Amino acid sequence: MTAINPVTTLEIEDGIAVLTLDSPPVNALSATVRAGIRDGVAQASADPAVQGIVLICAGKTFIAGADITEFGKPPVGPALQEVQALIEDAPKPVVAAIHGTALGGGLEVALVCHYRVATRSAKCGLPEVKLGLLPGAGGTQRLPRIVGAARALEMVTSGEHVPAAAAAEMGLVDALTDDAALRADAIAFTRKVIAEGRPLRKVRDLNEKVEAARGQPELFAEFRRANARRFRGFDAPEYNIRCIEAAVNLPFDQGLATERKLFLELMQGTQSAAQRYYFFASRQVWNLPDVPADTPLIPVKRVGIIGAGTMGGGIAMNFLNAGIPVTIVETAQPALERGVRTIRANYDNTARKGRLSAAAVEQRIALLTPTLDLAQLADADLVIEAVFEDMAVKKEVFGKLDKIAKPGAILATNTSALDVNEIAASTSRPESVIGLHFFSPANVMKLLEVVRGDQTSKPVIRTSMELARKIGKIAALVGVCPGFVGNRMLAQRQREAQKLVLEGALPWDVDRVLYQFGFPMGPFAMSDLAGLDLGWTREKSSSSTLREILCEMDRRGQKTGAGYYDYDEKRNAKPSPVVEQIIRDFAARQGKSSRTVSDQEILERCIYPMINEGARILQEGKAIRASDIDVVWVNGYGWPVYRGGPMCYADTIGLDKVLATMKRFEAELGADFKPARLLEDLVAQGKRFADLK
Ligand code: 3HC
Ligand code: NAI
Numbered sequence: 001m002t003a004i005n006p007v008t009t010l011e012i013e014d015g016i017a018v019l020t021l022d023s024p025p026v027n028a029l030s031a032t033v034r035a036g037i038r039d040g041v042a043q044a045s046a047d048p049a050v051q052g053i054v055l056i057c058a059g060k061t062f063i064a065g066a067d068i069t070e071f072g073k074p075p076v077g078p079a080l081q082e083v084q085a086l087i088e089d090a091p092k093p094v095v096a097a098i099h100g101t102a103l104g105g106g107l108e109v110a111l112v113c114h115y116r117v118a119t120r121s122a123k124c125g126l127p128e129v130k131l132g133l134l135p136g137a138g139g140t141q142r143l144p145r146i147v148g149a150a151r152a153l154e155m156v157t158s159g160e161h162v163p164a165a166a167a168a169e170m171g172l173v174d175a176l177t178d179d180a181a182l183r184a185d186a187i188a189f190t191r192k193v194i195a196e197g198r199p200l201r202k203v204r205d206l207n208e209k210v211e212a213a214r215g216q217p218e219l220f221a222e223f224r225r226a227n228a229r230r231f232r233g234f235d236a237p238e239y240n241i242r243c244i245e246a247a248v249n250l251p252f253d254q255g256l257a258t259e260r261k262l263f264l265e266l267m268q269g270t271q272s273a274a275q276r277y278y279f280f281a282s283r284q285v286w287n288l289p290d291v292p293a294d295t296p297l298i299p300v301k302r303v304g305i306i307g308a309g310t311m312g313g314g315i316a317m318n319f320l321n322a323g324i325p326v327t328i329v330e331t332a333q334p335a336l337e338r339g340v341r342t343i344r345a346n347y348d349n350t351a352r353k354g355r356l357s358a359a360a361v362e363q364r365i366a367l368l369t370p371t372l373d374l375a376q377l378a379d380a381d382l383v384i385e386a387v388f389e390d391m392a393v394k395k396e397v398f399g400k401l402d403k404i405a406k407p408g409a410i411l412a413t414n415t416s417a418l419d420v421n422e423i424a425a426s427t428s429r430p431e432s433v434i435g436l437h438f439f440s441p442a443n444v445m446k447l448l449e450v451v452r453g454d455q456t457s458k459p460v461i462r463t464s465m466e467l468a469r470k471i472g473k474i475a476a477l478v479g480v481c482p483g484f485v486g487n488r489m490l491a492q493r494q495r496e497a498q499k500l501v502l503e504g505a506l507p508w509d510v511d512r513v514l515y516q517f518g519f520p521m522g523p524f525a526m527s528d529l530a531g532l533d534l535g536w537t538r539e540k541s542s543s544s545t546l547r548e549i550l551c552e553m554d555r556r557g558q559k560t561g562a563g564y565y566d567y568d569e570k571r572n573a574k575p576s577p578v579v580e581q582i583i584r585d586f587a588a589r590q591g592k593s594s595r596t597v598s599d600q601e602i603l604e605r606c607i608y609p610m611i612n613e614g615a616r617i618l619q620e621g622k623a624i625r626a627s628d629i630d631v632v633w634v635n636g637y638g639w640p641v642y643r644g645g646p647m648c649y650a651d652t653i654g655l656d657k658v659l660a661t662m663k664r665f666e667a668e669l670g671a672d673f674k675p676a677r678l679l680e681d682l683v684a685q686g687k688r689f690a691d692l693k
Pocket of ligand 1: 025026028061064065066067068069101103104105106108127128131133134135136137139280283284
């Protein structure tokens, strides 16, 4: 065996050169990996003893793509295209042996090999769109030449990973093997290619499928139309589509040049920078500076949930889905039955859509034990409380639970804003208490805020984070403060939205600006959806806020056909002249005169105080890093990922600009805009949130 470089070896086995890449964790195409492939292929091509070449990877995966850490930095080492040309033009067959995932640049390398062999468990994909990019190494030109334009459009704009069997069906891979036999089978396949005198097939020369789509602009127009909602706000999907159009309409080399040009445009834009930032942010969250990776885990084999309402039911489903038995407790039979019915209805719905088999539904339901007896939680390893948001009720529940739960069990609360330390103090074991703040609907939303109390033990924290990962959530570890990270920042936006409408903006103006910014909906549409009467009672209502007035009029949101908006029977929203008048009258009663509020002011008033609050959260140590806050906002509140998250967005527009605007607002509008100390400090030091270590 010859070492080509620190990550590449070459071994010749009976006339077949096996070029092995070993660059953990994912064999990304770093400069060293690219150099290794180039030098290895060159050496094997020149060696008269070599008849064919197998390109294979060590570790858990084939090449998972370009090395994203190199993006945005000056280029070093050989260009990927140079390496690809060497493979494609090699005088002997080159066969890619794929296991794990062949993604992005990894698949693009495989696509310049003359043949591809993959394990049955492997997956192939071009996920660049998720990084705000397009496949920039010929992927957009070669893929449609194998799978056709329609399938290629879907693959490059969704970034989906295609399982090996489907890839084989489409012709993306030529043979499937068992996981353990990949190397031997790839060598045997190469020998067969040589023995049968098969051609050195170049995907670039396969024109039949792209020619079939030529002269059909409606294919692309229809694809754009059908996916307009999914692609809203994102640059990359449209760029990917244009590349497939180029593949269909232009000769290969011109298509490649189009791809190159569009790739560089995206790479230089703010969207891709934000989406690449988010890629690393979403992996950083698991890294807990003061909770080492070897902190012992608490085995969680049985879960208890208290409260089978909106949240309790959804939370239960997460564990049932992961095969973990759940005991769910209610105070009365009707509530318990309602809760179980809702869980079943949710599963049945999924089954109806063909996303779950009937047997799987039954398996999951069979793991659920409904009960009215709290004592049944005695053997639970983790108990999650999801009762009413009322401190007295929660304390009572935790007091009782303390007497029932086994020693070492994790006692979690799903409170969305209450003091986890105070809840913990109602037990004799505050070290076992933690907040697990799921978002609604809890079986769907990806985010989990893991709220560490002052005394929460490290095993409890680590186990909670690992469990979050196991049930498919993305978790951020946060500290105790009102509303934690997400709702605490949201409160800033809500406050300003309410103030803005009293100053002259209308709810639909505020909503339009935030929708255009990229949120799925604005705050008023959101309130209508959630119900304006959440936490409202007629007895205590005193017409003191707009919300109270609307509830008193039975305008409680979508469910009553009217809220801030009027709704038709299909729940389409229309601005309400009635509400407009109510707002004008209410503002007048408060002595406020109406003025024209610009869209820019709406945006800055809603977003900058959130950023400022994020800075306070960091300054108080309630979030580990700025990027964790961004993960919370992208996954819990629909912040557009192409803007990275509020803290990334602030870095993008410039903290000095945010600070100057906050100061101007503070002078004009008062203390709600007082800049956070951290924001002032960073600006003074010429730093960004991303520079905080
Ligand atoms: N470049 C650099 N680092 C990468 C990387 C990449 N392409 N892909 C993964 N990593 C790193 C992660 O940051 C992580 O680092 P950490 O341990 O320090 O946090 C580590 O590898 C492991 O990654 P995951 O935690 O994501 O591991 P999983 O096993 O869950 O997933 C994976 C593996 C499916 C390969 C997943 O990492 C992934 O989807 N990676 C990105 C794939 C991708 O987007 N490829 C396209 C890149 S762009 C491109 O190729 C451009 C080309 O067209 C020119
Ligand atoms: P809900 O009112 O739908 O459900 C609460 C359930 O708890 C009811 O079914 C009630 O009968 C039951 N319950 C009350 N006391 C009980 C007790 N002592 N023992 C057993 N069951 C008891 O409320 P929801 O919306 O599910 O909220 C629950 C918790 O989750 C609250 O703390 C809330 O702040 C939090 N939360 C709610 C979110 C939401 O969007 N609804 C989002 C995130 C957190």
